[in-house]
Amino acid sequence: MSTLPDPVPLYGAEYTRDPYPLYAELRARGPVHRVRFPSGVCAWLVTGYEAAHQALTDARLGKHHSRGNAAWRARASIMPEPQHSQLQVHLLHQDPPRHTALRRLITDAFAPQRVAALEPRFRAMAEALLDRLPERGEADLVEAFAAHFPFQVLAHVIGLPEQFSGRFDRDWGKVVQPVGPKDPGRPAYEARLRGLQQYIADLVVHKRREPGEDLLSRLVAARDAGGIGQEELDSMIFQLLVAGQEPVTHQISTALVALLRHPERLAELAGRPELLPRAVEELLRYDSAFELTTWRFFAEDAELHGTRIPAGDSVIVSLCAANRDPERFADADTLDFDRSPNPHLAFGHGIHFCPGAALARLELQIALGALLRRLPDLRPAVADGELRWIPAVLARGVDRLPVAYGAAGGCPVSGGAVSAC
Template sequence: MTENVLPASELYTDEFAADPYPAFAKLREDSPVCPVTSPRFDSFLITRFDDAKAALNDPRLSKDLYGPEQHFLRIFGPNSEAINKNMLNSDPPEHSRLRRITSRAFAPRRIEALRPRVAEIVSELLDKVVPQGQADLMHDFAIPLPMMVISELLGIPTADHDQVLAWTQVIRESGSSGRPPAEERAAVQEAQLQLHHYLADVIQAKRAQPPADDMISSLIEACDQDGQLSERELVSTTFLLLFAGHQTTADFIGNAMVALLTNPEQLDLLLRTPELLPSAVEELLRFDGPLPVASPRIATEDLEFRGVRIPAGSIVGVAINAANHDPEAFADADRLDLSRERGPHMGFGHGVHYCLGVTLARIEAQIGIGALLRRLPGLRLALPVEELRRLPAASPFRGLIELPVRFNA
């Protein structure tokens, strides 16, 4: 197969940010394993479902960016080292050890017990906007909901929630402020460092107190008593759980609401048959997920996908959202169909790095979206969909900066 090298400038455009699926369709058809060039690093992008599934389960594609080769320097820059020594950027057996420790806090029974608290937070947030007849669903609902849930689960003091949210939003909205790139990078690095120092301080404060029933206390025990975590791993894992525990869920809720509001027949179906909500959440995640490309992998040896040679040391991106629109995997894949049989979508990843917080994400999405539809009658976009402000196309996340809506107060 001919390798059609694609400059990132041709892929990550404003048009791509608004709707990446035509570009993904063209890549799936013409160059399903496509070399992509960019100023910071070159990579290979995999877009077909079967290839994506195989790649996510291929041990030759390593997630360890912090080994002797120091791949993180190419991808994230030097400031990332302190906050990225965690299970996301590791391979078995290190990944297995870190995931086993962290998964205790995500036991399905414990997460299911959070349903009443999630519903309570949802009600509190909506009580503030219902009388207004209008809202920004991102800043008023989709972002604070999972942030409040994961902060409570971790054991972050309530008085600090707003400051923690402010730091994470600087990181999330990188590239959208309109500031010069160097200034933008400096702001993001400062937010990362501030959040890192803050979490280290929270950990030290908890060490001086009797053990509490929260995730950070459990991780401290694994570090101090069992010796299963290093101090660096402890802080980095806390950072990962905080950021991953709210970012993708917030973006997903925003994407899901846009999908529903721009597909009125599907919205009407869900309003008439609310029992479809659990399967609807799965279809909405397949249709427009918050993580268009899985976090980067490194080829540890020369390998080949669809006749394209990927040399050892290459960065490989698996385009989850492209795979989830593959017509060979899903009938009428570009159509939102809430009555679709639950299929093997990859919205939560695949393989050993399958999302650890899947149960919590589903609970937040089901309760949150259900409440929005119930409590905001006549819900509609306040702007044409093409005018919605989105995260930059080069962002690792697919999400909205704002989601202005109107409804019948």
């Protein structure tokens, strides 16, 4: 077994492109490891399915940022004030009982029954986007489809007015990608924050003036009735706009990359659309857009699977490492649409299980089904090594996905891998 640095760096082009060899080595060494992120913050990474499952339900681990110690705050709280205090008190950073109260405000909008009733509308959205593409040729499926479909769905679900949908800048989603205070990209990062915060403020004013029967209106009404604070309102809208659609964009891209790397599975799914529900679950397990969870903290020094964790140090769970654990999944590195059961952790587990899971699952089924039906003979248009994986710490996805379809062309596929063009 090779020697690993301590702490283990979780960054770099090789890791971002394919973190699974490192995760396999970490799992083999044990369930908990000291790691370092690009910002310089160190954390304790949990790998392995059972260890992850237990950590996600461990009542000793809280998520509120006030639990973080001075060493964590010095590097991890990179979002400047006042935005950190005003935009970072959403569900992902709350503990019971406050988490319970806030989550109750949004669950109805994402309930499986309501989501299922909206399926025809969502299918029409996907078809309309694909209508813009030529019958054959090349396209970037992130720019042409994946960057737009989840946002259109989200806008409808939460009640985002059309004029605000048109104003939303997808570049604002990059505020969750760490940019340290001395990074040359810091001014652009702070400009994104200010732009998004002004957008949220304008949206609240609009919903207060013209309320409707929608989630955003209910959140504003809860603020005006004293049920939530202004920072909680702004933070929850921030979470909906960023975490509510960008991860689905990334999951569409990671699923498509997996299929393009496995042309036999792509052909199988294109020929048997009835496999879509099971295929989506397997694609979520195989390469999840939610690679790592957000921070968790012990209030006092504690043992975690035999490792002593100081109070206030951050604990991160690797969902991707858990989902490839051979102790839980046979042939874990194989993309298998017949896998059953498939208890993956792509949406987390416990009280912080993703409230939008039912919506995300439906979006993925609609997106992949429409793409494979409307774009026959789908194949990569660039070599695999040319794909640029996003530099986000917690998420996986590519920022562009050039493909060819219809007439002959594009990059050939050999042995399940994309060859050099």
